[in-house]
Amino acid sequence: MPEIIVCFKEVVDERELKINPQTQGLVTEGIARKISDFDLNAIEEAVRIKEKHDGKAIGLIMGPPDCKASIKKALSMGLDSACLLSDPVFIGSDTLTTASILAAATRRLGSFDLILCGEASTDSFSAQLGSSLAEWLKIPSITAVSQLDVQDGKLVAERNVEEGIEVVEVSFPALITVTKEINKPRLA
Secondary structure: OOEEEEEEOEEEOHHHOEEOOOOOOEEOOOOOEEEOHHHHHHHHHHHHHHHHHOOEEEEEEEOOOOOHHHHHHHHHOOOOEEEEEOOHHHOOOOHHHHHHHHHHHHHHHOOOOEEEEEOOOOOOOOOOHHHHHHHHHOOOEEEEEEEEEEEOOEEEEEEEEOOEEEEEEEEOOEEEEEOHHHOOOOOO
């Protein structure tokens, strides 16, 4: 019965972005927000593992208090619960700070077997959060996973690399970042 934590992020809907003609900067005010696409894959994978192995999946999101629609969507996809980390001091946090905050929250949530994150967020695409979070928690991580199985108390992950497919095994607890190829997220 795996205990799974899924980290997800709310981002602006890039399809609605506009450019300010005077400043040539992006206009993000008033733009609809959504769960980052890669994080939808992480949520879906958590729910699939939970359903297959009779586990529990908890969402963890750091954002403003008004991101309730994204939390509701994650719950309607099958997460058992979600925890919102919101404080004005978090605004503008870089990846390392965000990972530190998520690590502290993860420790407060208690024991876990698996943490799932999207490979990257669709707004910054730094692909650093998962590895940084694993480092803060001092657990192994496997990045850019395109297929994941739980077998005999361990994780077997496949990654697409230049030379072909790499298969990696890791014991619990571990952190996995997933690519869009891992699944097709269900409708909320």
